[in-house]
Amino acid sequence: MRYRLGGLAAAVVVSAVVAAPQAQARQRVDVVVEWYDVTAGVLAAAPAPTQITNNRTWAIGWLAAARAVRHGHDRAFTDAAVASAVHDSLVRLVPSRAAEVDEALARTLARVPDGPAKARGVAAGSDQARRTLAEREGDGLDPASVNAPFPVPAAGPGVWQPTPPAYAPAIQYGNRAAKPFTLRRADQFRPAPPPALDSARYRRDLAEVRDYGSIDSTVRTESQTRIASFWYQGSQPAFITPLRVALSESRATVPDRVALVAKYNVAAVDTQIATSDAKYAYQLWRPVTALRAGGLPSWTPLHVTPAHPDYPSGHATYAGFSEQVLTSLTGPRSHQAFTLTSPTAPGVTIQYQAWRDLTRDNVNARVWSGIHTRVADEVGVDLGRTVARHALANFDRVVG
Template identity: 45%
Template structure:
């Protein structure tokens, strides 16, 4: 969803323009990991491009096994490691570019992920050894290894103290006094707000955390607010007679699965991109967008402090329902904006812009909670609207919280793309 005319996503560097064309059809696999390692059907990728897919799957595995339980910390690991790889690949000499680039990719990701994950050194060492064994010995290989390690160490040092550590992102924060429209702790846990400190972290690309702050939710009592309240009251309640079986499945499909669903979507994009450097920069931009959007999203949440549907329905002055319960448990932070819709907005906008799809280029995604029931999508543009609706159908978000999140995600990642040379050059 490209919401602003100035976000045309044109690459500054002409060498990257191959990303602007759709490439040969990719085989569609369901899931992330070993089953996704199959090469794209009919692909015409360069000799080293598959290295990006292999390292993508490795990064999925090691961050899942040795990363954090907090999403933004894992996304930071992706952003640092893959940005370092992108920088190293841009130093490749014209001669022997392939061997240098493949070695630089392996070295940067090994160095970065070794520092950013726990208990994964053996797996990372094995991945590095396997990757380097496929590259012929020579000066290009050794210089590529040195470049990758150098860029990773430099970026790790630069991001030290960026505010995206566990202690910084979950500070004690004062909650505003209860008032109509203002967030308050929600049942059953009635917990204080979580991860508010993300709003104070240092972005990768944003000039300021409020740079693309959205306009805010509809005012309480307005017609727009009333329409959204009625929608979530009806469709998002635990015992809703109005929510269809398909809608219930969509709500549950997305509820705990945003990370694997978006990783699968990104991998589909990589399969349809035919150059190693393009693939690496696509991953780096994706995760820079994810981190920066979470920083901007946290700033937005704690700027507006908008209450959740469970509070709004139970305390509705016109038609209160003290026993109203959402289909899924409400997270402990404000409604506006929706995190899942924000993450999806980043992924949808980036893939739509850089990996356009022609007719018949659909794909399937699989939720870990429903491995035998994948969902089919006609294109990248189908992701955002479904993610927004899913949060309404769970009863944990108003619709505007999702729609504005898609726009914010697109704005944030569009800004990163415009700064691509500054980020990787």
């Protein structure tokens, strides 16, 4: 399906604050955006330490909501069902924020006229939250399982090793053993192996990181440095606003807009499972390890290298699936430009409109940060897009 886009102010601010009851009485409140903001606010205030766990929380709550409203069009029913499904899921998964989520539910339900439709909506939302939570119990996406210990292999050419300065243990190794939403198995779309170390492609890509990604690079421009620093932020929080832009502009039905959020986060979880499968199947060393082993013992990247293998880039797979989902469901761009900020580049703002431009900057940023080869980024984008297409094609089966 394709959602028709409407207008939106350029700057988008995600907030968990819901309008006061008096204001709600005077204007129509968009329950989908309302509970999107509640979810975003809860996870901003109490995030899990692992990104995929946060996407799991989004996916469970909004999949439950999608199931609850898939056959409902009465507004009293859908408003009550969305709020109840997301509420019950958040209270279970982020219990430390239960009080504020309870307050948000009370505000929504106070706005919905009492009657059979409201009662059915509350019951449907709660029932689907309970069912979805039960289905995902023990799925291996809790932080301890995600960061299962990885036995570091013996050092050798091309083999991943812990990276400076912390030489920290590998992370996200357990993703590959987690239960996906739509994938049959983690390696279903595993990309081909990375290029050989002595190939022209790998030598060219490593030379690019050497020149453009070093902390003291003389060829990286100020603009490139800003983009590298901007996209050094975590992928999951970085894409909260672009998805909200698409959601706010959509003029689709409530069930379709709820499904947009659910599909996005289902694809996010499956993409990260597929990414970790490939990373730990190939265990390719990071540029800093390769360059230091190749005769530059003091070479240092602009940004600290994350503690997992190079190929494929997780940021790139995240950007790739995001672009695919948003393009497939809302078209190639937002109706108006929107502004993003980043905690890793204070004071820097970047305007975007086409979803593919976020992907482009993610690919370049990881090279200019000195932490990924370009081939790892480009293959990552392709993997993310592929998993997203599969997730979209199989979402109806997940909904049931």
